[in-house]
Amino acid sequence: MAIDKKRKRTEAPGANFKRQRSNAGKRVTSVDSLAWKSVEVPEMFNDAEGFYGLEEVEGVDIIREGNTVKFVNESDKFEGFDDAPVESEAISEGDSPSGSAEPKAPAPSKKASKAQLKDSETQQADVKAQRKEKKEQKAAKVESVDADPELETNVFAQAVDLAEDEAEDNDIDMSEWVPLDLSPQMLSSLARLKFSKPTVIQAQAIPEVMNGHDVIGKASTGSGKTLAFGIPIVERWLAKAAARKESSETKQPIALILSPTRELAHQIADHLKRLCAGLTTSPYICSVTGGLAVQKQQRQLQKADVVIGTPGRMWEIMSSSNSVLGALRGIDFLVIDEADRLLKDGHFKEAEEILIALDRTGPGEEEEEEDDESDGEPATRHHRQTLVFSATFNKALQQKLAGKARYNLMGDAESLEYLLRKLNFREPRPKFLDTNPVSQMAENLKEGLIQCGDSEKDLYLYAVLLLQPTRRALVFTNSINTVRRLTTFLQNLNLPAFALHSDMEQKARLRSIERFKADNTKTNQTSSILVATDVAARGLDIPNIDLVIHYHVPRSADDYVHRSGRTARATNSGVSVLLCGPKEAVPTQRLIAKVHAAAAVNMPKSKLASAGVGVQTIDIDRRLVAHLRPRVDLSKKITETTIAKEKGAKEDDWMKKAAEELGVEYDSEELKQAGSWKGKGSGKKQREKEARGVSKAEVKQWRWELKELLKKRVNTGVSEKYLSGVDVDALLRGARGDFLGQVKGLGL
Numbered sequence: 001m002a003i004d005k006k007r008k009r010t011e012a013p014g015a016n017f018k019r020q021r022s023n024a025g026k027r028v029t030s031v032d033s034l035a036w037k038s039v040e041v042p043e044m045f046n047d048a049e050g051f052y053g054l055e056e057v058e059g060v061d062i063i064r065e066g067n068t069v070k071f072v073n074e075s076d077k078f079e080g081f082d083d084a085p086v087e088s089e090a091i092s093e094g095d096s097p098s099g100s101a102e103p104k105a106p107a108p109s110k111k112a113s114k115a116q117l118k119d120s121e122t123q124q125a126d127v128k129a130q131r132k133e134k135k136e137q138k139a140a141k142v143e144s145v146d147a148d149p150e151l152e153t154n155v156f157a158q159a160v161d162l163a164e165d166e167a168e169d170n171d172i173d174m175s176e177w178v179p180l181d182l183s184p185q186m187l188s189s190l191a192r193l194k195f196s197k198p199t200v201i202q203a204q205a206i207p208e209v210m211n212g213h214d215v216i217g218k219a220s221t222g223s224g225k226t227l228a229f230g231i232p233i234v235e236r237w238l239a240k241a242a243a244r245k246e247s248s249e250t251k252q253p254i255a256l257i258l259s260p261t262r263e264l265a266h267q268i269a270d271h272l273k274r275l276c277a278g279l280t281t282s283p284y285i286c287s288v289t290g291g292l293a294v295q296k297q298q299r300q301l302q303k304a305d306v307v308i309g310t311p312g313r314m315w316e317i318m319s320s321s322n323s324v325l326g327a328l329r330g331i332d333f334l335v336i337d338e339a340d341r342l343l344k345d346g347h348f349k350e351a352e353e354i355l356i357a358l359d360r361t362g363p364g365e366e367e368e369e370e371d372d373e374s375d376g377e378p379a380t381r382h383h384r385q386t387l388v389f390s391a392t393f394n395k396a397l398q399q400k401l402a403g404k405a406r407y408n409l410m411g412d413a414e415s416l417e418y419l420l421r422k423l424n425f426r427e428p429r430p431k432f433l434d435t436n437p438v439s440q441m442a443e444n445l446k447e448g449l450i451q452c453g454d455s456e457k458d459l460y461l462y463a464v465l466l467l468q469p470t471r472r473a474l475v476f477t478n479s480i481n482t483v484r485r486l487t488t489f490l491q492n493l494n495l496p497a498f499a500l501h502s503d504m505e506q507k508a509r510l511r512s513i514e515r516f517k518a519d520n521t522k523t524n525q526t527s528s529i530l531v532a533t534d535v536a537a538r539g540l541d542i543p544n545i546d547l548v549i550h551y552h553v554p555r556s557a558d559d560y561v562h563r564s565g566r567t568a569r570a571t572n573s574g575v576s577v578l579l580c581g582p583k584e585a586v587p588t589q590r591l592i593a594k595v596h597a598a599a600a601v602n603m604p605k606s607k608l609a610s611a612g613v614g615v616q617t618i619d620i621d622r623r624l625v626a627h628l629r630p631r632v633d634l635s636k637k638i639t640e641t642t643i644a645k646e647k648g649a650k651e652d653d654w655m656k657k658a659a660e661e662l663g664v665e666y667d668s669e670e671l672k673q674a675g676s677w678k679g680k681g682s683g684k685k686q687r688e689k690e691a692r693g694v695s696k697a698e699v700k701q702w703r704w705e706l707k708e709l710l711k712k713r714v715n716t717g718v719s720e721k722y723l724s725g726v727d728v729d730a731l732l733r734g735a736r737g738d739f740l741g742q743v744k745g746l747g748l
């Protein structure tokens with residue numbers, strides 16, 4: 001479909017195609033290396049993520065030979081990748097380059113860089129004029145984003161763009177960056193982002209990386225690790241780009257950054273693009289992840305300077321293209337973000353394949369061999385630097401919550417050995433920088449635990465969400481089914497909940513994040529809730545998440561650290577609340593003790609409590625929570641019935657198709673009675689069966705009852721307050737200053 005449209009476009013009058021000309025002396029090129037340009041699609045077509053993929057190209061001849069079509073490009077636009085096979089190929093996806101190598105307006109001057117950057121008044125006036133123009137363009141872009149609820153590109157970029165603009169006119173003291181010896185351009189870019197000083201990990205890691213060392217960087221969640229590797233990469237690119245101008249050296253990608261999740265890969269890309277937005281020339285940054293068109297990513301890779309990818313999609317492309325693999329072997333930096341997750345045994349087979357493939361020498365390449373003095377064994381050395389980052393490296397933290405907790409597991413030394421075994425560093429001993437040796441948790445995070453019955457988690461979840469009605473909350477569960485169920489359950493209670501899990505299409509995943517991020521304060525609504533699996537646990541940097549709720553206890557301590565780290569990022573504060581069933585509370589306390597003090601790894605159990613290691617129990621007013629039960633029960637019933645009916649309809653559909661294929665008549669009742677439809681089985685199955693039997697009228701009645709309940713007053717026993725709409729706020733400002741009980745220190 002896309003192809004037909006595209007052809008129509010490219011063949012339209014004015015397009016620069018010429019057919020059937022002599023091909024003598026012309027160099028046939030692959031379709032991917034042509035200079036495709038995106039075609040603007042009218043808004044009404046809702047071309048989210050370039051779905052229609054319309055592109056056009058100029059200056060290209062088409063040569064038809066029998067049934068094949070070949071392309072002849074007058075100029076070889078892309079360097080370094082031109083060995084792609086010549087082929088006639090269907091193009092089905094769009095490619096709107098997100099990075100840019102075009103020169104940009106000079107960056108603004110800032111206080112600290114004034115000494116280095118002495119702009120004349122005229123230049124400044126020019127810069128101001130350009131900025132104004134850019135600002136207007138951005139405002140128009142943001143407006144169009146707002147106008148189109150389906151648009152999902154740059155999910156992580158939009159909000160910050162405006163903040164950057166506001167920053168432009170401020171004078172910012174950048175003197176704390178000076179010791180890092182960054183280029184004036186970079187300082188200027190950082191000032192634009194309002195980053196007046198480096199974070200601790202940035203201050204420690206940037207000089208080491210810029211001095212050519214391999215680095216293992218450990219720093220708490222939200223502490224700016226992305227720029228700790230991002231800044232030196234961009235600095236190297238700037239230096240190389242300047243040198244390239246004076247030589248004929250071909251352009252190669254400079255860095256490959258591996259990320260465990262798609263969202264994180266896109267976020268890193270956007271973060272680096274934001275950093276580069278203030279540079280006069282910037283690297284082409286592209287993300288390569290599953291769930292999006294592979295052809296588009298292959299094309300982007302051909303011109304990429306910095307590649308951020310998830311292991312699966314990266315390996316899919318690298319293993320099928322020698323040119324891509326060859327180019328990536330020449331990178332200066334290999335970054336493994338969230339390394340403990342990416343290198344976790346049995347998790348990312350492709351990550352290992354990538355590491356092996358990068359280390360293997362290609363035809364005509366030579367390995368440098370050096371003697372490793374530490375053990376006398378010769379080891380292969382590469383020119384690339386390996387940079388490894390995470391908030392958690394200690395293997396002990398990966399230990400499952402289930403099972404006996406042991407505290408004498410791996411310490412830092414062992415964790416380091418583990419990384420050395422897994423990765424082929426250039427240096428025998430990479431620099432190990434640990435900025436949070438004592439506690440693994442973010443500085444401004446407050447943690448609490450609520451004990452409740454296993455079947456009461458829905459009730460307490462609702463109660464805690466009501467405690468924070470105008471905030472942004474992230475709810476973690478351990479299963480996709482629970483994400484689905486809780487999202488519907490909360491929506492039935494009129495709460496703005498969105499789902500995020502790996503079984504969703506990428507477009508829908510990004511849309512959920514986009515909606516979660518939307519600012520509801522103007523409409524005076526409660527803020528949004530994202531219900532997610534651990535796919536959202538690592539790296540996601542969504543502004544203003546005030547509350548993280550662990551509906552299911554995390555499976556391991558490192559999951560707890562990363563989940564909780566979605567709040568209290570950078571200088572912000574936040575709250576993390578665990579909902580624990582009766583059997584979960586004790587092992588969870590122990591699990592959490594591990595992340596609070598490195599000493600706890602080797603601390604005897606008996607000493608943990610006296611050392612003050614652990615999480616406080618929230619003393620919630622259970623009598624008041626009980627008043628919420630009727631509405632919670634109704635919402636649960638509606639949710640379970642809806643889901644069971646949907647599942648039943650799907651199964652019915654499947655059975656019908658199977659019967660059709662077998663050529664037998666399908667009668668669902670007969671099949672059920674004949675027992676082929678398992679009527680018995682687990683309690684869950686039985687419940688599902690019963691839920692399917694509930695009539696539509698009954699569900700309708702429940703919905704009506706719930707609606708009425710949500711409108712009605714809830715007698716809290718303290719004073720008469722409402723628990724719906726704007727009256728929730730009134731309730732929460734209750735006479736005693738607290739609604740569900742005093743939660744010391746948590747600010748709830």
Ligand SMILES: Nc1ncnc2c1ncn2[C@@H]1O[C@H](COP(=O)(O)OP(=O)(O)OP(=O)(O)O)[C@@H](O)[C@H]1O
Binds near residue numbers: 197221223225566569
């Ligand atoms: N020097 C700085 N000054 C102020 N804010 C910064 C600075 N560097 C980064 N930030 C901001 O801090 C936030 C967190 O950064 P980042 O996402 O890199 O954290 P992280 O350490 O990688 O977290 P995680 O471990 O969760 O992945 C981002 O919003 C980023 O823009």
